[in-house]
Every structure is written in C-alpha cells, then in structure tokens.
Amino acid sequence: MSRGEIGFATLPEQVHRKSVKRGFEFTLMVAGETGLGKSTLINSLFLTDLYKDRQVPDVHGKIEKTISIEKKTMEIEEKGVRLRLSVVDTPGFGDSVNCEEHWQVLDRYLTDQFKQYFEAESGLNRKSIQDNRVHCLLYFIPPYGRGLRQLDVEVMKKIHKRVNLVPVIAKADMLTQPEVKFLKECIKRDIKEHHIKIYKFPECDSDEDEEFRKQDRDLKTAVPFALIGSSQTFEVNGRRIRGRLYPWGVVDVEDPGHSDFVKLRTMLISTHMQDLKEVTHDVLYENFRTQQISQMSQPPGKERKSSPLTTGFSSILPPHASSLHLSISKLKRGSIHADQVSETDKLLQQKDEEIRRMQDMLQQMQEKLRASGKGGIFSESVEGRIGLGGPPSKRGSRDSIIDV
Numbered sequence: 428m429s430r431g432e433i434g435f436a437t438l439p440e441q442v443h444r445k446s447v448k449r450g451f452e453f454t455l456m457v458a459g460e461t462g463l464g465k466s467t468l469i470n471s472l473f474l475t476d477l478y479k480d481r482q483v484p485d486v487h488g489k490i491e492k493t494i495s496i497e498k499k500t501m502e503i504e505e506k507g508v509r510l511r512l513s514v515v516d517t518p519g520f521g522d523s524v525n526c527e528e529h530w531q532v533l534d535r536y537l538t539d540q541f542k543q544y545f546e547a548e549s550g551l552n553r554k555s556i557q558d559n560r561v562h563c564l565l566y567f568i569p570p571y572g573r574g575l576r577q578l579d580v581e582v583m584k585k586i587h588k589r590v591n592l593v594p595v596i597a598k599a600d601m602l603t604q605p606e607v608k609f610l611k612e613c614i615k616r617d618i619k620e621h622h623i624k625i626y627k628f629p630e631c632d633s634d635e636d637e638e639f640r641k642q643d644r645d646l647k648t649a650v651p652f653a654l655i656g657s658s659q660t661f662e663v664n665g666r667r668i669r670g671r672l673y674p675w676g677v678v679d680v681e682d683p684g685h686s687d688f689v690k691l692r693t694m695l696i697s698t699h700m701q702d703l704k705e706v707t708h709d710v711l712y713e714n715f716r717t718q719q720i721s722q723m724s725q726p727p728g729k730e731r732k733s734s735p736l737t738t739g740f741s742s743i744l745p746p747h748a749s750s751l752h753l754s755i756s757k758l759k760r761g762s763i764h765a766d767q768v769s770e771t772d773k774l775l776q777q778k779d780e781e782i783r784r785m786q787d788m789l790q791q792m793q794e795k796l797r798a799s800g801k802g803g804i805f806s807e808s809v810e811g812r813i814g815l816g817g818p819p820s821k822r823g824s825r826d827s828i829i830d831v
C-alpha cells in the first residue's frame with residue numbers, strides 16, 4: 428500500500444477469496460416431454476453422466492404416468508473454484524393427458540422452495556439456510572410444430588413469476604437452418620402474444636468492450652436457444668468432438684453453425700449464472716415474500732385497514748415490532764391446536780392493539796416534527812424506507828420484475 432492510500436482497493440480480492448472459499452451453488456431445472464433430450468443435454472453441459480439409471484417409460488407407462496420431481500446434486504471443481512450444482516428434472520412432464528397436473532406440479536415445487544426459504548429466513552437460525560430455490564428453468568420445446576403448443580403456453584404462464592424461464596428448442600439437428608429460424612420467430616411471437624415473461628438479459632454496461640458487446644448481442648438474439656445434445660464423442664480431423672453420428676457425417680454439438688449449445692453453456696455457466704441468482708433473489712423471491720407478508724398481516728376473512736405492517740412501516744417500528752410481526756405470522760400460519768384457539772385470538776387482539784398504539788405514536792411524532800418545521804426531513808426518510816420516494820433501483824427498472 429502506497430502513501431495516501433487507505434487500502435480498500437483490496438476489497439474485491441477479499442470478496443473473491445471469501446466466495447471461492449465458500450463455494451458456489453446453482454440450481455437448474457429442466458422441463459419438457461420425455462425423450463426431448465433433457466438428460467442428454469445436462470450430461471453434455473456438465474460433462475457428467477447424471478442419469479445412468481434412467482428408464483424411459485413405454486407408451487402405456489406414459490399414459491398412466493404422473494409427474495414426479497427428481498433432484499440430483501453434484502460438486503464440480505474447476506481451477507480451485509467449487510460449484511455445487513443441483514439439477515431438478517420432471518420425469519413424466521408432458522406425458523400424461525391431464526394438462527392441469529403439468530403446471531400444478533411445477534408451480535407447487537417452485538413455490539415450495541420459496542416458502543421453505545421464507546420460513547428459514549424468518550426463523551432464529553438464519554446463518555445456515557438451506558437454499559433450494561430454482562435459479563433457472565430450461566423449458567424444452569419440441570422441434571416439430573409451429574411455435575408454442577397450448578400446453579406450453581399454459582405451463583409457462585403459470586410459472587413465469589416463480590422462476591427465470593429460458594425457452595430452448597430441443598433436438599435442433601432435426602431441422603434445417605431456415606426451419607430453426609422460422610421456429611424461433613414463431614416461438615418469440617407466441618411468447619409476446621401470450622405475455623409470457625422469460626428471463627431478460629441485463630443491459631450491457633456502457634464501458635464494456637466491443638467483443639463483450641457482440642457476445643451479449645449474439646446471446647440475446649439466439650433465444651430460444653436451438654440445442655443439440657449428445658453423450659458420445661468422435662474423432663474428426665484429429666480432434667475429439669462431442670456429436671451425433673449420421674450416415675452423411677457428424678453433427679458437432681459445440682459448432683455454433685450447428686446449434687446454440689455453446690451460447691447456452693456460456694450464458695448459464697460463464698456469464699449469467701450470478702445474474703440468474705440475483706434475479707431469483709431480488710425480483711422473483713422478493714415479489715413472493717412481499718405477497719406472503721401482506722397475506723399474513725391480514726386477519727382471515729376481513730381486510731385490515733392500512734396496517735403498518737402491510738404499508739411497509741414495519742421497517743421503522745421499534746426493534747421488538749419485527750418479532751411481534753413474526754409471532755403474529757406464526758400464529759396465523761395455522762400451526763396451532765384447536766384448544767389454543769381462544770388463547771391465540773386473545774394474543775392476536777393484544778398484538779393488534781399494540782400495533783395500533785405504535786401507529787398512533789408514529790403519527791403523533793410526525794405531526795410534532797411537522798409543527799416544528801422539520802417534517803420534510805422525517806417524511807423523506809420514511810418515504811425512502813417504504814419505497815415511495817426513492818429513485819428506482821437498477822433491478823427495479825428491469826422488465827423481469829413481475830407484479831404479483
């Protein structure tokens with residue numbers, strides 16, 4: 428450190444060292460009909476064999492089948508950086524004739540992970556929270572057809588507020604290049620027409636170099652990614668490639684002229700993993716959390732008129748008010764026995780009374796400050812905290828924010 432420097436320039440290295448030590452976690456979900464190549468793609472992406480024991484159901488099995496959720500976790504290490512990757516598959520998805528079941532199973536799973544995180548976050552031990560939230564869902568669209576099917580539209584619309592949706596075209600080697608282009612246009616048109624929110628890439632920073640900007644542009648225009656997967660490798664021109672062997676030659680999975688496999692891998696692993704995690708936490712989970720809190724602070728059956736907790740005043744209440752809120756939410760979560768009900772009602776009334784008193788106190792304080800000419804300062808800080816007056820955040824300005 429030279430003279431005149433305080434030393435905080437090492438902060439990025441400190442963060443880097445700490446993150447590397449802790450390791451990284453990422454959860455990816457795949458959804459799409461059986462046989463569209465989901466497991467092959469996952470194996471190709473992460474160079475593993477996650478689905479050795481998978482049994483593909485026959486036609487009868489497909490009709491009978493209900494959707495299940497299958498989660499596999501693996502630890503990958505590259506240049507000393509550890510990644511704990513979880514892949515959630517949905518065997519049976521798209522196979523059964525019961526359309527309702529499709530989105531319900533996915534939605535329930537995604538919502539349950541948010542709920543678990545929310546409960547863990549509101550508990551006492553917040554240090555070692557097990558985070559199972561899904562950061563990205565690759566939605567497989569069949570290469571046949573002319574865009575999204577009714578099932579795809581229904582499912583995507585039901586789950587888009589719970590997860591970063593990334594649509595992909597499966598088995599793109601079954602299509603010629605003009606056909607891929609046409610199918611991409613149809614899918615994009617359907618996504619727009621049905622107001623489906625897919626993962627929106629962040630805007631490129633103005634100080635990025637031209638190469639990065641081009642890569643960013645290419646990624647954005649490639650959506651929905653047209654993919655080819657393979658678990659086999661071949662020797663072609665002295666080079667070992669992962670591909671699919673046909674009588675007329677080998678399709679190279681990693682050749683950008685053949686498929687968008689490399690683009691998807693770059694986006695998922697090298698460039699946008701952190702952003703996918705941030706959008707999951709800051710936008711999708713935050714929307715869920717806000718919804719949960721406002722639901723919990725409303726007594727069942729009747730709407731509470733401008734409760735301080737629902738209007739966001741909770742952040743300016745005295746410290747014990749948040750534990751008060753917690754105890755109310757626990758009481759309202761319905762985990763109480765019948766013989767405790769009257770006792771609970773009494774407690775709830777007391778807590779309500781307490782909150783009302785605090786609200787009155789706040790109002791009085793505000794009036795006093797206003798009378799003494801300092802009202803502006805106070806209201807400014809209050810507004811800042813409840814999100815009324817502050818400038819919109821960078822994340823807030825992104826279209827991926829979904830209103831609930």
Ligand code: GDP
Binds near residue numbers: 459463
């Ligand atoms: P899943 O049921 O969606 O997990 O599908 P699998 O990964 O088990 O693949 C089903 C079949 O499709 C296997 O025979 C794969 O070899 C084949 N397959 C996987 N990916 C591709 C692809 O990109 N193109 C073609 N033509 N076949 C593929």
